[in-house]
Amino acid sequence: MLGLGNTLSGGIVPAAAAAGFADSYSLSFDGVDDYVDLDNAASGISGIEGTISFWFKPTDNYLFEIKVDADNYISAYFSSGSDYASCTRRADGGNDTAASFSGGSGNDGNWHHAAYTWSESGDKFIAYADGSAETTRTSINSWDGTPSIFTLGKHTAHWSGGYYSGNINDVSIWNSALSAGDISDIYNSGTVTDLSGESGLIGYWKFEENTGTTVEDSSSGNDGTLVNGTAFDSDTP
Numbered sequence: 594m595l596g597l598g599n600t601l602s603g604g605i606v607p608a609a610a611a612a613g614f615a616d617s618y619s620l621s622f623d624g625v626d627d628y629v630d631l632d633n634a635a636s637g638i639s640g641i642e643g644t645i646s647f648w649f650k651p652t653d654n655y656l657f658e659i660k661v662d663a664d665n666y667i668s669a670y671f672s673s674g675s676d677y678a679s680c681t682r683r684a685d686g687g688n689d690t691a692a693s694f695s696g697g698s699g700n701d702g703n704w705h706h707a708a709y710t711w712s713e714s715g716d717k718f719i720a721y722a723d724g725s726a727e728t729t730r731t732s733i734n735s736w737d738g739t740p741s742i743f744t745l746g747k748h749t750a751h752w753s754g755g756y757y758s759g760n761i762n763d764v765s766i767w768n769s770a771l772s773a774g775d776i777s778d779i780y781n782s783g784t785v786t787d788l789s790g791e792s793g794l795i796g797y798w799k800f801e802e803n804t805g806t807t808v809e810d811s812s813s814g815n816d817g818t819l820v821n822g823t824a825f826d827s828d829t830p
């Protein structure tokens with residue numbers, strides 16, 4: 594169970610309000626060549642067990658990629674044509690693929706929260722949409738290797754690659770598969786909550802700088818770099 598700073602018996606008080614957290618900026622991607630280089634955090638990410646959480650308002654294409662090589666990566670894309678998100682955890686050449694937002698609700702002009710958790714010991718790969726588990730895969734494949742690539746908005750692992758168009762906000766990476774309750778707490782009924790200080794964070798980028806090309810990791814100093822004009826945007830959830 595996450596603390597979120599304000600865990601009370603019987604419920605969670607949104608840390609965003611209690612801590613005065615101001616989520617004022619997201620990142621905007623042009624769909625041409627924009628991406629965020631978070632490679633500094635890559636080697637700390639385990640494909641064997643972990644969680645990625647982020648907010649997004651999509652138009653189309655590749656949301657993130659965590660990659661060792663062509664046979665070991667985790668990546669997700671949003672398909673504007675099919676109006677759903679799909680995440681593939683490819684481990685030692687075998688695919689664990691989970692869809693979310695498949696009800697056609699993702700590309701409605703609103704912000705949404707996505708999370709993916711994976712655990713080989715728990716034998717589950719789960720795709721969450723707006724705080725709720727949507728697809729759960731079991732009999733998952735065995736990961737091999739240490740990632741060297743972690744990008745937002747760019748994908749190279751399969752097909753022809755591509756670049757995301759839309760917005761992404763508040764990305765966190767964790768060293769364990771968070772519980773359904775934890776994911777619900779992060780979703781926080783649709784209000785971004787401040788995860789700073791939570792145990793188990795490998796990286797946490799809020800994108801609140803609104804200047805320059807460096808985005809600060811609020812958890813462990815793995816700062817990232819905005820590439821090819823990826824821009825701060827006052828559009829937030």
Ligand SMILES: [Ca+2]
Binds near residue numbers: 617763
């Ligand atoms: Ca933000």
Ligand SMILES: [Ca+2]
Binds near residue numbers: 821
């Ligand atoms: Ca650009």
